[in-house]
Amino acid sequence: MPAVELKNISKRFGSTVACDQIDFTVELGEIHCLLGENGAGKSTLMKILFGLYSADAGSVVLRGTELSLRGPSDAIAHGLGMVHQHFMLVDRMTVTENIIAGQETTRHGLLHRSGARDDILALSRRYALHVSPDSLIEDISVGEQQRVEILKALYRRAEILILDEPTAVLTPQETAELFSIIRKLKQDGKTIILITHKLRETMAISDRVSILRDGRCVGTLETAKTSPEELARMMVGREVLLRVEKTPMQRGESVLEIKDLEVDSPGGGLHKVSLELHAGEILGIAGVEGNGQLELEEALLGLREIRSGSVVLRGKDITGAPTKLRRMAGLAHIPSDRLRRGLVERFGAGWNLILGSQWQWPFARRGVLQPKTIEENARTLIRDFDIRGASGAVDAGDMSGGNQQKLVLARELSREPEVILACQPTRGVDVGAIEYIHNRLVKKRDQGKAVLLISAELDEVRALSDRILVMYEGQIIAERPENCDESELGLLMAGHTVERAEGAAQAVTTDTGQKGAIDA
Amino acid sequence: MWLEILGTIFSLNTFEAAIRLAVPIALAAMGGTFSERAGIINIGLEGMLLTGAFAAVLGSYFTGSAWLGVAFAVLASAMSAALFGYFTIELKANHVVAGVGLNILALGLTTWLMQVFWGSRGTSPAVTGVGRLHIPFIAELPIIGRLLGRQSPFVYIMFILIIGGWVLLFKTPLGLRIRMTGEHPEAADSLGIKIRFIKHFSVILGGAFCGFGGAYLSLGNLNWFSMNMSAGRGYMALAANIFGQWNPLGGLGASFLFSFSDAVQMRLQGLDIALPHNIIQMIPFVLTIVILAGAVVKARPPAALGNHYSPGK
Numbered sequence: 148m149p150a151v152e153l154k155n156i157s158k159r160f161g162s163t164v165a166c167d168q169i170d171f172t173v174e175l176g177e178i179h180c181l182l183g184e185n186g187a188g189k190s191t192l193m194k195i196l197f198g199l200y201s202a203d204a205g206s207v208v209l210r211g212t213e214l215s216l217r218g219p220s221d222a223i224a225h226g227l228g229m230v231h232q233h234f235m236l237v238d239r240m241t242v243t244e245n246i247i248a249g250q251e252t253t254r255h256g257l258l259h260r261s262g263a264r265d266d267i268l269a270l271s272r273r274y275a276l277h278v279s280p281d282s283l284i285e286d287i288s289v290g291e292q293q294r295v296e297i298l299k300a301l302y303r304r305a306e307i308l309i310l311d312e313p314t315a316v317l318t319p320q321e322t323a324e325l326f327s328i329i330r331k332l333k334q335d336g337k338t339i340i341l342i343t344h345k346l347r348e349t350m351a352i353s354d355r356v357s358i359l360r361d362g363r364c365v366g367t368l369e370t371a372k373t374s375p376e377e378l379a380r381m382m383v384g385r386e387v388l389l390r391v392e393k394t395p396m397q398r399g400e401s402v403l404e405i406k407d408l409e410v411d412s413p414g415g416g417l418h419k420v421s422l423e424l425h426a427g428e429i430l431g432i433a434g435v436e437g438n439g440q441l442e443l444e445e446a447l448l449g450l451r452e453i454r455s456g457s458v459v460l461r462g463k464d465i466t467g468a469p470t471k472l473r474r475m476a477g478l479a480h481i482p483s484d485r486l487r488r489g490l491v492e493r494f495g496a497g498w499n500l501i502l503g504s505q506w507q508w509p510f511a512r513r514g515v516l517q518p519k520t521i522e523e524n525a526r527t528l529i530r531d532f533d534i535r536g537a538s539g540a541v542d543a544g545d546m547s548g549g550n551q552q553k554l555v556l557a558r559e560l561s562r563e564p565e566v567i568l569a570c571q572p573t574r575g576v577d578v579g580a581i582e583y584i585h586n587r588l589v590k591k592r593d594q595g596k597a598v599l600l601i602s603a604e605l606d607e608v609r610a611l612s613d614r615i616l617v618m619y620e621g622q623i624i625a626e627r628p629e630n631c632d633e634s635e636l637g638l639l640m641a642g643h644t645v646e647r648a649e650g651a652a653q654a655v656t657t658d659t660g661q662k663g664a665i666d667a
Numbered sequence: 668m669w670l671e672i673l674g675t676i677f678s679l680n681t682f683e684a685a686i687r688l689a690v691p692i693a694l695a696a697m698g699g700t701f702s703e704r705a706g707i708i709n710i711g712l713e714g715m716l717l718t719g720a721f722a723a724v725l726g727s728y729f730t731g732s733a734w735l736g737v738a739f740a741v742l743a744s745a746m747s748a749a750l751f752g753y754f755t756i757e758l759k760a761n762h763v764v765a766g767v768g769l770n771i772l773a774l775g776l777t778t779w780l781m782q783v784f785w786g787s788r789g790t791s792p793a794v795t796g797v798g799r800l801h802i803p804f805i806a807e808l809p810i811i812g813r814l815l816g817r818q819s820p821f822v823y824i825m826f827i828l829i830i831g832g833w834v835l836l837f838k839t840p841l842g843l844r845i846r847m848t849g850e851h852p853e854a855a856d857s858l859g860i861k862i863r864f865i866k867h868f869s870v871i872l873g874g875a876f877c878g879f880g881g882a883y884l885s886l887g888n889l890n891w892f893s894m895n896m897s898a899g900r901g902y903m904a905l906a907a908n909i910f911g912q913w914n915p916l917g918g919l920g921a922s923f924l925f926s927f928s929d930a931v932q933m934r935l936q937g938l939d940i941a942l943p944h945n946i947i948q949m950i951p952f953v954l955t956i957v958i959l960a961g962a963v964v965k966a967r968p969p970a971a972l973g974n975h976y977s978p979g980k
Binding site: 197199218219220221223224229231235236237238239240244245247248249250251253256257258299 | 834838839840843844846847850851853854855856857858859860967970978
């Protein structure tokens with residue numbers, strides 16, 4: 148008897164169809180990946196299974212019994228547990244409080260914290276899910292937060308565990324650790340459903356894989372009998388090049404020099420960051436998010452005060468220069484958070500494509516915007532950058548992530564910049580668009596422009612960069628050439644010293660060790 | 668002269684008055700705490716206090732029993748809170764707008780009903796009040812006796828309610844669920860916690876606390892109701908709630924700070940000081956502003972305060 152059977156599930160949001168007659172079966176005790184691009188309907192389908200959404204049509208069958216789940220509490224009662232992509236944890240409460248809420252043990256009507264604490268520690272030992280029960284969530288690492296989420300489900304006696312994009316926020320080592328926990332859970336008889344868009348992880352961990360595309364299930368395969376290429380094809384619906392084609396670098400003169408940059412920030416800031424970026428190269432900055440990448444991005448753009456040090460752009464000291472001046476001096480910026488800094492969601496393509504140039508000829512003449520020129524500009528760029536669903540009065544906020552990102556890319560690259568600051572350029576973007584964005588960046592580099600790539604996706608950094616810097620706690624702790632060892636990079640990102648990382652890399656073979664292919 | 672002023676400020680009489688004056692503010696502040704811990708900004712405390720003050724007198728007037736009046740007050744304030752909850756939780760009205768609406772409604776309704784029942788716009792007739800307790804054992808203690816020995820029963824009720832409220836919020840499963848709802852409703856929902864129930868419950872419970880506070884305003888001392896009797900105490904309570912970091916005990920401390928400055932102001936007016944009395948009367952308000960300006964910087968409200976939660980159904 149299968150653990151989960153979803154039959155003929157459909158769900159619409161307004162006019163978009165998120166799930167279109169999906170059949171999905173998970174056997175007891177297997178690790179099953181649900182693979183698909185952003186917006187393919189993976190999360191929606193799992194939220195239906197977990198009772199967070201109700202399906203418009205179709206049925207949910209758990210271990211042979213058809214159920215109508217009225218909410219997560221029903222799902223929990225039937226042995227389901229879900230670890231959401233955005234953790235459902237309260238920052239200001241302790242690990243224990245977060246785990247027991249809704250399922251509290253009491254003594255004389257009051258919370259029985261010490262009892263709950265013992266239960267949690269017992270579970271944590273059993274599955275090697277190390278947590279400190281009395282810490283506040285805001286004080287623990289992302290990896291530990293994820294373990295808390297898993298414990299939350301186990302504490303509720305979950306037999307079927309749904310993990311939504313669990314590796315998105317983890318270093319390669321943390322990922323390996325998570326995978327060994329997942330295997331332990333499987334040994335213990337639990338059923339695991341893993342939502343992911345990463346081909347490599349699917350290959351590494353799953354027994355079977357179901358692929359969703361545009362709200363439909365396009366197939367279920369045994370992992371051992373498939374390949375990343377086949378999965379990518381099924382996911383995207385066409386052949387996808389999993390490698391970035393790159394010619395050898397033609398390195399030019401230095402165009403951006405950062406010296407001893409010191410920046411203050413509540414998150415830790417930057418300490419003595421120095422780097423030199425040359426024309427014709429892509430310099431990648433690898434690191435786990437929150438290690439100073441955002442501060443570097445903001446400092447280079449003039450959005451954050453620089454305490455000391457200097458930034459020289461093409462021979463011009465721009466350390467204290469206003470943002471507008473930096474952009475005029477040839478700096479382009481693909482922001483790490485496109486909705487916050489890249490776009491105005493309520494503007495259409497036309498206005499979004501002139502942001503930052505709105506005061507300049509030909510978009511403005513004598514202080515008055517020129518609608519015809521702006522429209523013409525939009526038409527050209529939408530065509531050149533293959534931006535879909537951007538015609539007419541469609542707001543940027545209503546476009547898909549990939550097309551929003553192409554909109555930003557189109558605006559920034561069309562300004563003919565010399566230095567491109569690309570921050571998390573493919574975050575939340577589908578495989579097809581990733582391929583496109585990567586190729587565009589490489590093309591700029593081939594044209595002799597300089598690209599500073601800041602990305603938390605190690606595979607992306609490795610695929611695009613000609614040189615890699617590793618950032619940890621606001622410092623640049625190592626420089627590596629392209630084609631460097633992945634597990635060593637992972638260790639460096641986790642803050643291991645250079646010597647130790649070099650030694651350890653030889654000993655460690657990570658779980659995700661298949662090299663070469665880029666993650667989708 | 669300075670010694671005289673200081674002696675007046677720090678006399679037992681001032682402290683005794685401060686405890687008395689803190690009662691409505693502290694109770695309403697805890698009302699605000701419960702509501703806001705569940706994520707609902709509660710600017711309607713003022714209206715709930717006023718409703719309570721009026722309903723208490725009305726109840727006492729018709730039944731002749733002060734304590735039935737108190738019960739009336741609790742019920743009426745809880746009902747006004749339920750109305751506020753319906754608008755903010757079910758209809759997803761902006762919390763501040765709905766709260767201000769409730770305040771205006773309470774002011775208009777109580778003034779109008781005073782006209783209907785007693786034909787008067789200014790004040791109600793005097794009714795039976797709850798009087799004062801004389802607790803023999805405590806009254807004979809040296810300092811405590813002066814402060815607490817001959818207080819209104821409301822003072823004791825306040826202490827009991829506030830300690831009870833603190834236990835409820837921080838030591839019980841229900842309290843944990845309330846706090847989680849105000850911090851992260853999605854998380855609470857994903858754990859099967861009934862968000863809407865928690866929110867309604869917290870707002871209504873908060874209203875009931877305001878009812879006690881309002882009843883004290885009218886039946887604790889004066890034994891009548893007058894137009895706009897709450898006179899901004901609901902807003903002070905909201906401030907005390909913030910300054911007290913959304914904790915009933917902190918709210919009590921902050922309320923006492925406000926009421927102490929109020930008591931000082933009243934005592935100073937009795938002295939012959941060469942300052943216009945308007946200036947002296949400003950003291951508590953200036954203090955409120957200064958404290959708030961300082962406290963707001965550090966205050967960290969429940970993370971989802973003021974947000975509407977809609978599950979994706």
